[in-house]
Amino acid sequence: MSRPDAALAEALAAGTPIPRDAEGPVFAEPWQAQAFALVVALQNRGVFSADEWAQALGGEIREALANGGCRDGSDYYERWCEALEHLLIEKGLASHDGVDARAAAWERAAEATPHGKPILLENDPLAQH
Amino acid sequence: MSGHDHHHHHDHEHDNHFTPIEARVKALESLMVEKGYVDPSALDAIIDTYETKIGPRNGARVVAKAWSDPAYAARLKADGTAAVAELGYGGRGGEHIVACFNTPEEHNLIVCTLCSCYPWPVLGLPPVWYKSPPYRSKAVIDPRGTLADFGVTLPEGQRIRVWDSTAETRFIVVPMRPAGTEGWSEDELASIVSRDSMIGVGLPSPEDRS
Numbered sequence: 001m002s003r004p005d006a007a008l009a010e011a012l013a014a015g016t017p018i019p020r021d022a023e024g025p026v027f028a029e030p031w032q033a034q035a036f037a038l039v040v041a042l043q044n045r046g047v048f049s050a051d052e053w054a055q056a057l058g059g060e061i062r063e064a065l066a067n068g069g070c071r072d073g074s075d076y077y078e079r080w081c082e083a084l085e086h087l088l089i090e091k092g093l094a095s096h097d098g099v100d101a102r103a104a105a106w107e108r109a110a111e112a113t114p115h116g117k118p119i120l121l122e123n124d125p126l127a128q129h
Numbered sequence: 130m131s132g133h134d135h136h137h138h139h140d141h142e143h144d145n146h147f148t149p150i151e152a153r154v155k156a157l158e159s160l161m162v163e164k165g166y167v168d169p170s171a172l173d174a175i176i177d178t179y180e181t182k183i184g185p186r187n188g189a190r191v192v193a194k195a196w197s198d199p200a201y202a203a204r205l206k207a208d209g210t211a212a213v214a215e216l217g218y219g220g221r222g223g224e225h226i227v228a229c230f231n232t233p234e235e236h237n238l239i240v241c242t243l244c245s246c247y248p249w250p251v252l253g254l255p256p257v258w259y260k261s262p263p264y265r266s267k268a269v270i271d272p273r274g275t276l277a278d279f280g281v282t283l284p285e286g287q288r289i290r291v292w293d294s295t296a297e298t299r300f301i302v303v304p305m306r307p308a309g310t311e312g313w314s315e316d317e318l319a320s321i322v323s324r325d326s327m328i329g330v331g332l333p334s335p336e337d338r339s
Contacts, residue, residue, distance in 0.1 A: 008224065010270065037171075038154070041177050043221060044221065051294040054295065057244040058244040061244055073262060085157060093164065105156075110152070112144050
């Protein structure tokens with residue numbers, strides 16, 4: 001099993017304080033809860049295993065760290081989302097372009113939805129009806 | 130002031146906005162729903178469970194029962210998953226739970242050096258620091274220093290054993306029952322078992338009773 005490289009681990013252990021929290025909120029923002037639930041649901045459906053998930057998430061965190069990512073772990077759910085996207089692409093269940101296009105459609109749909117109304121994908125002005 | 134009011138109203142009309150990451154999560158979710166891999170109502174149920182039903186109070190009940198009932202403690206030691214299931218806890222993240230009992234000779238500390246594997250059914254989701262790179266590194270390299278960061282000093286003769294969680298096996302620390310808790314009910318005992326004490330970075334204290 002691949003583990004964080006030793007030199008980086010030494011540096012982190014020596015020089016970076018461990019961030020602390022009380023028994024605070026589970027999720028800082030709703031999208032984190034959505035992303036979390038999506039991974040649990042996909043594991044429940046057998047789309048990927050717990051071990052595949054841990055490897056994917058661990059790899060994403062390690063790579064971000066090696067490239068100067070947040071050392072306090074505050075970008076954890078960003079890494080979570082990247083790991084999910086990459087794992088689905090690896091499994092042939094999504095494509096990078098497909099996710100890009102769909103995300104852009106959601107952004108347009110949100111902008112086009114009046115305040116107080118639910119944001120629906122069909123509100124995207126470019127949607128094919 | 131009508132100009133200000135107008136401007137305020139204008140801002141509100143456009144506050145439906147997704148940040149890039151919000152749009153990305155919605156994209157992944159809607160694609161998986163369309164493919165039939167995910168039921169949107171199941172997602173809501175999962176969120177509700179983790180926000181309100183699963184948390185370190187579950188683990189505290191396990192520890193309190195182990196302190197009160199030697200037969201249960203023996204079962205917990207022999208098969209953590211089954212003993213935890215006796216109290217109705219289990220499922221995702223709890224497929225194989227190992228209970229690590231602290232003793233005067235040995236203190237246990239849990240970490241996941243790979244990512245953030247954690248025994249969800251008994252402790253809920255991990256705290257921010259558990260997922261942080263400094264904790265994940267320091268717990269292994271300098272466990273005594275890590276405990277000091279949390280304000281915990283152990284007797285010199287007590288060894289520290291570090292357990293590295295994986296997707297398959299997740300650990301919960303069973304702290305030693307503190308002196309001064311004789312005759313307490315399981316509820317009273319559970320009230321002093323903190324999340325941190327079940328990760329191994331804290332110790333229960335009779336003064337925390339509620």
